[in-house]
Amino acid sequence: VAVRGIKTKSVNSGGMKVKANAQAPTEVNGSRSRITHGFKTDDYSTSPAPRTFINQLPDWSMLLAAITTIFLAAEKQWTMLEWKTKRPDMIADMDPFGLGRIVQDGLVFRQNFSIRSYEIGADRTASIETLMNHLQETALNHVKSAGLLGDGFGSTPEMCKKNLFWVVTKMQVIVDRYPTWGDVVQVDTWVAPNGKNGMRRDWLLRDYKTGEILTRASSNWVMMNKETRRLSKIPDEVRGEIEHYFVDAPPVVEDDSRKLSKLDESTADYVRDGLI
Numbered sequence: 001v002a003v004r005g006i007k008t009k010s011v012n013s014g015g016m017k018v019k020a021n022a023q024a025p026t027e028v029n030g031s032r033s034r035i036t037h038g039f040k041t042d043d044y045s046t047s048p049a050p051r052t053f054i055n056q057l058p059d060w061s062m063l064l065a066a067i068t069t070i071f072l073a074a075e076k077q078w079t080m081l082e083w084k085t086k087r088p089d090m091i092a093d094m095d096p097f098g099l100g101r102i103v104q105d106g107l108v109f110r111q112n113f114s115i116r117s118y119e120i121g122a123d124r125t126a127s128i129e130t131l132m133n134h135l136q137e138t139a140l141n142h143v144k145s146a147g148l149l150g151d152g153f154g155s156t157p158e159m160c161k162k163n164l165f166w167v168v169t170k171m172q173v174i175v176d177r178y179p180t181w182g183d184v185v186q187v188d189t190w191v192a193p194n195g196k197n198g199m200r201r202d203w204l205l206r207d208y209k210t211g212e213i214l215t216r217a218s219s220n221w222v223m224m225n226k227e228t229r230r231l232s233k234i235p236d237e238v239r240g241e242i243e244h245y246f247v248d249a250p251p252v253v254e255d256d257s258r259k260l261s262k263l264d265e266s267t268a269d270y271v272r273d274g275l276i
Contacts, residue, residue: 100141107247108190109142112208115183125178131215132173135203138189148241158237163226169198171219172253177212184208190247197233198222199242202252218253 100111111134119130143149143156150160159165179185186208194200198220205215223232265271 100138100145102145103188106146107245108188109138109145110186110188111138111141113137113185113187115179115181115185117181120181125180126183128173128175131175131178131205134185134187134205135173135189135217138187138203139201142189142191146245156238156241158235158241159223162232162235162238164223164232164235164238165226166199166221167224167231169220169222171217172256173215173217174253175215177214179207179214185214190249191242191245192247192249192251193243194220197231199234200251202249204252216252218251218255 100109102108103110113134115126115130119126121127140149140154143154148156150157152160152165155165184207186206188204188206190202192200192202199222201219201221203215203217204213205217206213223234223238224230225232
């Protein structure tokens with residue numbers, strides 16, 4: 001076929017006629033042609049293949065993914081339902097995020113801890129440092145959950161106004177058994193009055209599964225002024241904040257007034273020097 005005196009070749013490809021060296025739109029045998037990126041195509045082309053039952057079905061991969069998602073969701077719901085049926089006690093007492101909560105008429109704060117691998121010693125049991133960290137964490141979270149946490153480290157709003165903070169003057173800890181790696185411990189803590197200008201805080205640390213008491217601790221707290229570094233009486237405003245949370249109960253650890261004797265080389269049974 002000659003277009004404006006230029007001889008071209010036709011190539012049939014998939015029902016579409018492609019002509020090279022096209023220069024401008026023209027009419028070929030009464031049909032309109034057009035130029036597209038240097039190639040001239042005709043408006044007339046073969047119609048696509050008719051749709052059959054097979055190619056009318058949806059994408060099989062998407063259908064399989066949807067079915068899998070439905071089965072996984074159903075399996076998860078069934079597992080949770082079965083677990084709730086078997087362990088209703090754990091559901092009622094569960095602390096999924098380890099944040100703790102107020103229990104026993106708002107007087108006791110309870111929080112669970114899982115013993116991590118980095119919190120144990122060579123004997124695979126929790127270190128005393130780990131237990132003390134749990135006691136400190138529950139004490140501060142107790143104040144926070146009660147809505148009494150000011151801008152200080154465990155100080156109430158009224159204490160912050162008066163530049164007061166808590167000081168631990170005495171603490172006694174009795175460990176009956178150290179938890180091991182993977183154990184979950186449950187810590188209960190509460191506060192009580194201690195004399196005219198003091199407060200006592202107690203802790204009970206239990207094995208979450210068995211309820212066995214692992215550790216008991218009692219501590220005495222007083223207030224100190226940040227500027228003068230002197231002990232302070234509990235102001236009436238502060239007492240009004242905290243006395244609603246006092247528990248009328250004896251300490252979990254009997255007060256031991258014994259003092260550790262000073263070490264003396266002359267009376268020691270064994271002496272080892274040169275230690276690094």
